[in-house]
Amino acid sequence: SYELTQPPSVSVSPGQTASITCSGSKLGDRFACWYQQKPGQSPVLVIYEDFKRPSGIPERFSGSNSGNTATLTISGTQAVDEADYYCQAWDGNVVFGGGTKLTVL
Amino acid sequence: EVQLVVSGGGLVQPGRSLRLACEASGFTFDDFAMHWVRQAPGKGLEWVSGINWNSGSIDFADSVKGRFTISRDNAKNSLFLQMNSLRTEDTAFYYCVKDLGQQQLVFDYWGQGTLVTVSS
Numbered sequence: 001s002y003e004l005t006q007p008p009s010v011s012v013s014p015g016q017t018a019s020i021t022c023s024g025s026k027l028g029d030r031f032a033c034w035y036q037q038k039p040g041q042s043p044v045l046v047i048y049e050d051f052k053r054p055s056g057i058p059e060r061f062s063g064s065n066s067g068n069t070a071t072l073t074i075s076g077t078q079a080v081d082e083a084d085y086y087c088q089a090w091d092g093n094v095v096f097g098g099g100t101k102l103t104v105l
Numbered sequence: 106e107v108q109l110v111v112s113g114g115g116l117v118q119p120g121r122s123l124r125l126a127c128e129a130s131g132f133t134f135d136d137f138a139m140h141w142v143r144q145a146p147g148k149g150l151e152w153v154s155g156i157n158w159n160s161g162s163i164d165f166a167d168s169v170k171g172r173f174t175i176s177r178d179n180a181k182n183s184l185f186l187q188m189n190s191l192r193t194e195d196t197a198f199y200y201c202v203k204d205l206g207q208q209q210l211v212f213d214y215w216g217q218g219t220l221v222t223v224s225s
Contacts, residue, residue, distance in 0.1 A: 001167075031211075033211050033212075035150070035212070042200060042215040042216065042217055042218060043150065043200075043212070043215050044215070045205075045211065045212060045213050045214075048205065048211045048213075049211070054213060086149065086150050088150075088210075088211075088212075090210045093152065093164060093166065094140075094152035094155070094210050095152075096149060096150040096151065096152065097149075098149050099149045099150070
């Protein structure tokens, strides 16, 4: 079965750029999307079809996808961005990455 | 405003059944596919099942195939998940999720999770 691999944790200082990767075989041949989940809340879509932002998502969130890796980039990271982030793709059925805890410190 | 209100969670014994319901509002329900996604406490997300607008296309994760069924009532803007032969590993928060389109498999709105606990 298809698998998506994310680093368990990423740390970033406020105002700096955070990059969260998602790896999977030929992931660049598929669309990837990203969800943000804060403690006790439901997930929120932040990036879809590799780089598109839903309305209401700040411009500091961006995405890319090439080769075997999709990347979520948060520019000028703020304390409110501290959350778990999940990548997701499709391979016959829906597959989620294991999630990355982003710490802003 | 899109709202997805889930009901039906609770404590159930292994082998028993439970039915979840999701009432949708704020969008044209029968224009979109719908899904159920679950999350075991402290764990990651797992897609469970999806259904297209007219119930003509239905899929399940292998982990629930043959035990869970999904259905929808477009007249009542409602989505359902019938869970039979429940196992302890089915314990999770279950989310009702709206598809961005007709089975684009992008989840743009999530309801509040309802906790299903399978335990004796």
